[in-house]
Amino acid sequence: MRVALLAESFLPHMNGVTGSVLHVLRHLAADGHETLVIAPRAGEITTDLHGARTELMRSVPLPSYPDVRVVFARAARLTAILREFAPDVVHLASPFVLGWQGVAAADALRVPAVAVYQTDVVAYAEKYGMPHASSLVGRHLARLHRRATLTLAPSTASMRQLEELGVDRLRRWGRGVDTARFGPQRRSEVWRARIAPGELIVGYVGRLAPEKQVQDLAALAGLEGVRLVIVGDGPARPALERLLPHAVFTGHLSGDALAETLASFDVFVHPGESETFGQTIQEALASGVPVVATGVGGPVDLVRSSVDGWLYRPGDLADLRARVADLVGDGGKRRAFAAAAGESVRDRTWDAVCRRLMAHYDEARQLRPIDDALPRGGVTRPSVPEPPAGRRTWSRFVALGDSITEGLCDTSRMPAGEYRGWADRLAQLLAHARRGDEPFRYANLAVRSRTVRSLVDEQVPQALALRPDLVSVLIGANDLVARRVDPVAVAADVEVAVRRLRDAGIDVLLVTPFLPGRRAAAIFARRFAMFASELRRIAADTGAALLDTAVFLDAGGRPAIADLELWADDKVHLRSRGHRFLAYRAAEALGVPDAEALGDLEAALHADDDPVASGTWLRRDALPWVWRRLRGRTAGDGRVAKHEGYVLIGGRGDVRAGLRAG
Structure with missing residues (x-):
C-alpha cells in the first residue's frame, strides 16, 4: 500500500502529532508499505523517517506560538504531488489548514482520506484569547471532517465533540505507547x-x-x-x-x-x-x-x-x-x-494500534467508491456497520416489504409454487442464536408489488397487532421505478412507519433497496442513492439498526449485491444465492454470532437448485409486467402474506406450521 501522510506540524518540532506520525511511519515501513510525508518546513531533520519520502512546504510561524508553523499550499500543488506519488490512502494528521487543502486534493484524485483528530483547535482558540473565532473554527473543522472519507478520534470525549459538530463516519483510534522504552x-x-x-x-x-x-x-x-x-x-x-x-x-x-x-x-x-x-x-x-x-x-x-x-x-x-x-x-x-x-497499558503497544489503523485504511478504501457514486449534495454517506454493543436476542420477528422479502425466486428446497427468501433464512438464524428451548415466533407480511404506502397503511398496523420485538423493513423499489417519483418524499413515509414501530418499543432493521449490475438499471441509480441516503438518516435519528447494502463491495468496488450471479433469470429478483447473501449480512448487522462463518458454510454445502426458467425473458417476464401496468394492476393483487400470523421455529431450529428448514 502507498500512504501519503499530511502532517499539520512536523519535525524538528516534537509534539503528539509528530510523535504519532513517526510511529505510523515505522510500522508502515516494517510491513513493506511506501510512504510520503507532506509537512511544513521548519528546520533540519535528523530523525529517522523509516524510508519515507518527504515534501516539506514553505511555512510561516504562528505569531502567538512560533514553534507551530502554518502551510498555505495551493490545492493544485498538493494534487500534483499526490498524483505523482499515486497513494492508496491519504492520512491527514490533525488537519486544519494544510489538511483542508489535502482533503480537496484527495477528492480531486478520488483517493480516500482518513482524518485523524488530535488537536482541540476550538479550545485552543479560546485559550489564546480568540473566543469569537471558536465558532468559525468549529464550523471549519466540521466541514473538513465531513469531507474526509473517515475520521478517527482518540477518545470518547472527542467522539462526542465531533458528533455535536455534525461529523459523521467516526471511529475510535487511540495512541500507542512504547512499552519497551517506558517502564x-x-x-x-x-x-x-x-x-x-x-x-x-x-x-x-x-x-x-x-x-x-x-x-x-x-x-x-x-x-x-x-x-x-x-x-x-x-x-x-x-x-x-x-x-x-x-x-x-x-x-x-x-x-x-x-x-x-x-x-x-x-x-x-x-x-x-x-x-x-x-x-x-x-x-x-x-x-x-x-x-x-x-x-x-x-x-x-x-x-x-x-x-x-x-x-x-x-x-x-x-x-x-x-x-x-x-x-x-x-x-x-x-x-x-x-x-x-x-x-x-500492557495491550496498548504501537504495533497493536497501527494494526487497527490499517483496518481503518481498508474501510476508507471500501467507502470511497461508494461516495464517488453518490449524487453530490444533500445525501448522507453510508458507513460500514460496526458490530452492535453487546449481544441481543429476540423472540418475535416480523418481516415487512415487497417481493424481495416475500422471497420470490428463492425456490431452494421448496415445493413448487412456494418460496423461501432472505427473511425466512434470517428467522432461522435468529432462532438458533437464542438460548434455551423456547420457540421462536416469525411472521412475514411482505407481498409482491407492494409500495411504501402499503407499508404505512397495511403492514405496520398488522405488525403492531402481533406485538413483535423485532421488525425488518425492506421496501421502496417499486416506488422508485415509477415514471415520476420524489425519493425524499417516499423516504418520509418510511420514516413515519419506522417511528411508529420504534415508539412501540420495537427494534427495527432497516434495509436499503438495491439494483442489479445491469446497464438498464443505471437510469434509476440516482433515485436509489438518494433514497438510501435518507434511510441512513432515518436509522441514525430513530436508533434503528441499518443493513446498508451499498457497503459490501465486490472486487471492482461496486456493491456486491449488484453481482448478476445473485440475481434470478427475471432480472429483478434475487435467486437463492442472493437471498443467502442478504440473510447473512442482515444477521451480521443484528450481531448474530458467527453469521459470516455460517454463511460461508451454507454456501459451500448447498448448491443452488433453482430451476432453469423456460422461454425468453421478453415473453416470460417483461411483456406480462407491461400488460399489468397498462391495466393498472400488479402481480400482488389479491394476494395475502405467506405468514400473516406467527409460525414457530423450535429452540433447536426445527420448523413447524409450514416454514421449511434446509
Whole structure:
C-alpha cells in the first residue's frame, strides 16, 4: 500500500502529532508499505523517517506560538504531488489548514482520506484569547471532517465533540505507547537525588502553553516534602517560572532521558482540560507512576479513578491539591496504584494500534467508491456497520416489504409454487442464536408489488397487532421505478412507519433497496442513492439498526449485491444465492454470532437448485409486467402474506406450521 501522510506540524518540532506520525511511519515501513510525508518546513531533520519520502512546504510561524508553523499550499500543488506519488490512502494528521487543502486534493484524485483528530483547535482558540473565532473554527473543522472519507478520534470525549459538530463516519483510534522504552525499570535514584534529594516528586510533562493549564499546578504550593518538576518547553515557560519559583524546570526531554525522568516521578499530574487524548498520561502509566488528571476529555479514558490514579473535578483546584496530597501522603496506596498503572497499558503497544489503523485504511478504501457514486449534495454517506454493543436476542420477528422479502425466486428446497427468501433464512438464524428451548415466533407480511404506502397503511398496523420485538423493513423499489417519483418524499413515509414501530418499543432493521449490475438499471441509480441516503438518516435519528447494502463491495468496488450471479433469470429478483447473501449480512448487522462463518458454510454445502426458467425473458417476464401496468394492476393483487400470523421455529431450529428448514 502507498500512504501519503499530511502532517499539520512536523519535525524538528516534537509534539503528539509528530510523535504519532513517526510511529505510523515505522510500522508502515516494517510491513513493506511506501510512504510520503507532506509537512511544513521548519528546520533540519535528523530523525529517522523509516524510508519515507518527504515534501516539506514553505511555512510561516504562528505569531502567538512560533514553534507551530502554518502551510498555505495551493490545492493544485498538493494534487500534483499526490498524483505523482499515486497513494492508496491519504492520512491527514490533525488537519486544519494544510489538511483542508489535502482533503480537496484527495477528492480531486478520488483517493480516500482518513482524518485523524488530535488537536482541540476550538479550545485552543479560546485559550489564546480568540473566543469569537471558536465558532468559525468549529464550523471549519466540521466541514473538513465531513469531507474526509473517515475520521478517527482518540477518545470518547472527542467522539462526542465531533458528533455535536455534525461529523459523521467516526471511529475510535487511540495512541500507542512504547512499552519497551517506558517502564518502571527506568526509575533512577541517582536522578532523584540530584533533582530533589529526600523529597517526593510530583511531575508534569508536556508543552508549556496556555491550553495545557500548567499554571493550575500553583495549587500544589506548600505541600510538605514535595518537589514539583516541570518537563517541557513552550511560550508559557517564562511566566510559569515566575509563578512556580520552587519548581524544577528541566526543559524539553525525549528518548531515554524522558523515560528515566517519568519513571522517577512519584506522582504524575496533568491539569489540561482540552486534551483529546493525553499521550504523556499513558507514558506515565506505562512507567508505573500513578496519575492525577482532570476529569474531562481524553484522560477519562486513560485514568481509572481509584485504581491507577485520580480524576479531579475540572476547574476545582482544591480537589486537585487534595488528590495529590492523598497519594504523596500514603505510600501503600501509591505503590498499589503504580502496579495497576503498568498493567493498564500492557495491550496498548504501537504495533497493536497501527494494526487497527490499517483496518481503518481498508474501510476508507471500501467507502470511497461508494461516495464517488453518490449524487453530490444533500445525501448522507453510508458507513460500514460496526458490530452492535453487546449481544441481543429476540423472540418475535416480523418481516415487512415487497417481493424481495416475500422471497420470490428463492425456490431452494421448496415445493413448487412456494418460496423461501432472505427473511425466512434470517428467522432461522435468529432462532438458533437464542438460548434455551423456547420457540421462536416469525411472521412475514411482505407481498409482491407492494409500495411504501402499503407499508404505512397495511403492514405496520398488522405488525403492531402481533406485538413483535423485532421488525425488518425492506421496501421502496417499486416506488422508485415509477415514471415520476420524489425519493425524499417516499423516504418520509418510511420514516413515519419506522417511528411508529420504534415508539412501540420495537427494534427495527432497516434495509436499503438495491439494483442489479445491469446497464438498464443505471437510469434509476440516482433515485436509489438518494433514497438510501435518507434511510441512513432515518436509522441514525430513530436508533434503528441499518443493513446498508451499498457497503459490501465486490472486487471492482461496486456493491456486491449488484453481482448478476445473485440475481434470478427475471432480472429483478434475487435467486437463492442472493437471498443467502442478504440473510447473512442482515444477521451480521443484528450481531448474530458467527453469521459470516455460517454463511460461508451454507454456501459451500448447498448448491443452488433453482430451476432453469423456460422461454425468453421478453415473453416470460417483461411483456406480462407491461400488460399489468397498462391495466393498472400488479402481480400482488389479491394476494395475502405467506405468514400473516406467527409460525414457530423450535429452540433447536426445527420448523413447524409450514416454514421449511434446509
